[in-house]
Amino acid sequence: MDTAEFTVIARDGLKGSLAAPAGISLTGALRDAAYDNLLALCGRCCTCATCHVIVDEGDDPLRRVSGADEDDLLDSSDHRAPGSRLIRQLILDAAAAAGMVVRIAAED
């Protein structure tokens, strides 16, 4: 299976690299890698905004919100920045994720 390789910056600033199977959501990848401050409680339904990350570097499509719901929910965060995404909405694609740098947003 293809793997997506990318960099994650945790809330405490620690940088790590991650290789995750393509096709799963970024939430799944981070959960499996035990980035345990990231809650993502609502199972990808865009209710809780606890899965907020900022894609600092990466392809444009990765840095753009996927729809009005995601946009609205991100608006509720005090930490919204260019590249803000709800990672449950972000399905990993091996090619697109290569070189991506994802920063986990501060808790609201």
Next chain:
Amino acid sequence: MSSADVVIVGAGHAGAQAAIALRANGFTGAVTIIGRENEPPYERPPLSKEYFAREKTFERLYIRPPQFWIEKNVDLRLGVEVISVDPAARSLTLSDGSAYFYGKLIWATGGDPRRLACKGADLMGLHVVRTRADCDQLMGEIHGGVRNIVIIGGGYIGLEAAAVLTKLGCNVILLEALPRVLARVAGPDLSAFYEKEHRDHGVDLRTNVVVESIEGSGRVTGVKLANGELIPAEAVIVGIGIVPAIAPLIAAGAVGANGVEIDEFCRTSLPDVYAVGDCAAFACDFAEGMAMRVESVQNANDQASCVAKAICGDVQPYHALPWFWSNQYDLKLQTAGLSVGYDATVTRGDPATRSFSVVYFKRSKVIALDCVNAVKDYVQGRKLVEAGVSPDPAQVADPSIPLKDLALR
């Protein structure tokens, strides 16, 4: 003798989050989770949604991958239940006969589905939806050809199950004892909307129905109503709420009735015993201090985090905005706040468009919103509830005015 500095009873959302938050806050002592099911902690909401619909595999429901608990040195004692608590000795007796000592105890057991009290309630083919095993058993029957299903209870579990089963091609009859569905958690406008949706999708939804008995010998064959009607059924799903699983704590002297009572720091009346999640009754800030249980993932997680932080030295009272969601068909319901005790409602947008919100007021303050396919209202409306503002209802009713513009009034 087994022991741990913190013993967490219950491996659901609350129990898992308590352990996760202890470690995230730097707790280095021994942590044990005692869980009744033979599964590592998993998400429960999908049991009546994506897992039930077979859109997600079970492994995707794990709150953390099994390896996580090993790496974080959290001892999972699965497949055992706590049957008694000795607060003086700080010990637990487990269902396998062993004893377990605790420094601090976090009771996070949730609840057991309420069972029917009528004749026939123990027949085969009666189901509840609370655990993976419940869900697998029900899905197994449907794969085996069961098509005619009666759902007893028009709460979220019953309605979500009806939506999934209808999509799977089952014939669903849903029976609600009260005059409307969702009566305990929402206002009449929302109830009427969901009743129509389910009927439009082919559910035979009936309110004001009293179940007399479940019929069958060995296995269910039908549901008999108080008016004498017999509804044939190959399976019955009972979704009539939960009973908090607190018997051992109450027997040990903890104060409580419908839920074990906790103070604003999630402490029970027993020393060093906390309780969190569905099983705990507390004076809720978002219901004017009314003592209540809040059955939600949000409450389970936030109370668990509150206790974990307190154990790590950061003692803060519990204060978190309640939120909740429900998926039925292509409808996404998101709620913020608690509508209990409301004295007025405003409907924002036209329910016929299938995108609208119901805003609940009490003494002119916004206390809650139910938003159907209206994420923007949900997001902006949360702030109205948090701020406790009193906007003009006429403006709230006008969808052309963003709710955030009303947050400062």
